[in-house]
Amino acid sequence: xxxxxxxxxxxxxxxxxxxxxxxxxxxxxxxxxxxxxxxxxxxxxxxxxxxxxxxxxxxxxxxxxxxxxxxxxxxxxxxxxxxxxxxxxxxxxxxxxxxxxxxxxxxxxxxxxxxxxxxxxxxxxxxxxxxxxxxxxxxxxxxxxxxxxxxxxxxxxxxxxxxxxxxxxxxxxxxxxxxxxxxxxxxxxxxxxxxxxxxxxxxxxxxxxxxxxxxxxxxxxxxxxxxxxxxxxxxxxxxxxxxxxxxxxxxxxxxxxxxxxxxxxxxxxxxxxxxxxxxxxxxxxxxxxxxxxxxxxxxxxxxxxxx
Numbered sequence: 302x303x304x305x306x307x308x309x310x311x312x313x314x315x316x317x318x319x320x321x322x323x324x325x326x327x328x329x330x331x332x333x334x335x336x337x338x339x340x341x342x343x344x345x346x347x348x349x350x351x352x353x354x355x356x357x358x359x360x361x362x363x364x365x366x367x368x369x370x371x372x373x374x375x376x377x378x379x380x381x382x383x384x385x386x387x388x389x390x391x392x393x394x395x396x397x398x399x400x401x402x403x404x405x406x407x408x409x410x411x412x413x414x415x416x417x418x419x420x421x422x423x424x425x426x427x428x429x430x431x432x433x434x435x436x437x438x439x440x441x442x443x444x445x446x447x448x449x450x451x452x453x454x455x456x457x458x459x460x461x462x463x464x465x466x467x468x469x470x471x472x473x474x475x476x477x478x479x480x481x482x483x484x485x486x487x488x489x490x491x492x493x494x495x496x497x498x499x500x501x502x503x504x505x506x507x508x509x510x511x512x513x514x515x516x517x518x519x520x521x522x523x524x525x526x527x528x529x530x531x532x533x534x535x536x537x538x539x540x541x542x543x544x545x546x547x548x549x550x551x552x553x554x555x556x557x558x559x560x561x562x563x564x565x566x567x568x569x570x571x572x573x574x575x576x577x578x579x580x581x582x583x584x585x586x587x588x589x590x591x592x593x594x595x596x597x598x599x600x601x602x603x604x605x606x607x608x
Contacts, residue, residue, distance in 0.1 A: 307448055307475035313495055314450035315467040319384040330377045334370070341365060388465040390433045397424065398435045401443030401456040401478060404485040404581055405547050405560040410505060418508045419533075421547035422560045424476070425494045426450075426468045427501035434464040444480035447493050453479050468495040475561070484583030490561030511535030512551045512607040519603025522596045526589060534607065546586060553607040570601035 312318045341361075353361070393413045400407040410418040424447075426432050436445050436456045443456040445464065454464045478489040496504065512535065523529065531546035541548050555565050559580055563569045572579075575597045577586035589597075 306473065307477070309448045311474075312449050313468055313470045313472055313474055314447070315469055316388065316451040316465075317447075317449050318469065320452060323381050323384050326377060326380050330373050333373055337365065337369060388431060388467055390431055390463075390465045394431045394433050395427070396433050396435060397426075398437075399424065399445060399456075401436075401438040401440075401445070401482070401489075403440050403483050404478075404489040404584060406489075406491050407439070407542065407547070409542055410508075412505065416509055417542075418505060419541045419548045419550065420508065421549075422557070423492050423494065423555055425496055425501060425504060426466070427498045428468045428471050428495050430498060431465060431467050434466065436462045436464060441482050442480050443478050443482050443489075445476070446479040447474060447476035449474045450476070450493060455480065471495050471497055477561075485581040488560065488562045488581050492557060492561055508551060512553070515603065515606045517599075517603070519599040519601075519606075522600050523603055526592065526596070526600070528600070531586070549604065549607060551607055553605045567598070567601050567605065570604055571597045574600050 309317065309324075310321060312321050395413070396411040398407075398409040398411065406422050406424075408420040408422070408424055410420070412418075434445065434454070436454050437460065438456040438458045440458065442458075444453050445456055446453040450468065451464060451466045454462050456462065472495055474493045474495070476491050476493050478486060480486075482489065531544060532549045533541040533544040534549050535541075541550070553565075557563065558565045558569050559573055559577075562581070563573075571594070574589070575592050575594075576588045576590070577584050578588050
């Protein structure tokens with residue numbers, strides 16, 4: 302994993318940058334107060350008996366207990382309040398619906414005036430544009446958290462929460478579920494890829510088409526083992542959004558497998574196809590212990606063609 306891919310101090314979003322700045326200002330204020338108290342304690346321990354007169358004591362209380370804390374707190378208030386202002390969304394902003402499942406992520410892009418694009422376990426955002434995330438859950442409580450982009454937001458079944466973000470630099474970063482949601486909670490991650498606007502537009506347009514696949518043994522095995530009952534490949538976006546398992550359209554172009562827990566390789570695909578619950582305990586995808594290794598390899602090869 303790259304250094305800083307999942308860190309609140311490695312920001313690539315406007316809100317995360319504001320939160321980091323706010324944190325440092327609060328730390329600075331706390332350090333000033335701590336140092337002042339420590340100095341007073343040292344002076345008190347070294348002072349001669351009866352060195353502090355009544356008038357001096359009152360002056361100390363006035364400055365240390367009133368004037369200095371007021372100045373520190375007022376400075377923090379003036380500096381940090383503007384950073385707490387939320388980003389504003391407009392009707393033309395890109396909407397991305399993300400739904401948490403056990404233990405993966407449904408993703409649907411809804412650009413203004415264009416058809417929806419369904420994906421899974423990976424989120425892409427354009428740099429410099431405001432993006433509105435609409436977050437919900439399909440089973441239990443989840444929490445959407447991309448430390449470098451914005452703060453945490455709960456995902457609650459039957460409720461839609463909104464998170465407005467703006468990426469400020471391109472790169473690949475990591476997000477994860479921050480609410481315990483079952484046995485594989487720790488194995489529920491995803492990549493967030495911030496792209497330059499033109500590159501993002503090209504990518505989104507390419508995802509509107511159905512990924513061409515090579516027909517053959519893998520495609521036949523995929524259908525014979527009932528994989529199409531849970532996984533959709535292309536077709537109507539609304540129908541694919543309601544499928545039981547992750548959408549597999551363009552799965553071969555993804556860089557990770559199993560919601561960000563392993564690289565997208567032929568060997569990992571074979572392993573996941575045959576024994577998903579062994580890779581992700583509690584996952585709803587059934588195991589196929591009776592599946593011959595040759596069939597699993599054929600299905601994996603077929604999935605790799607879905608570019």
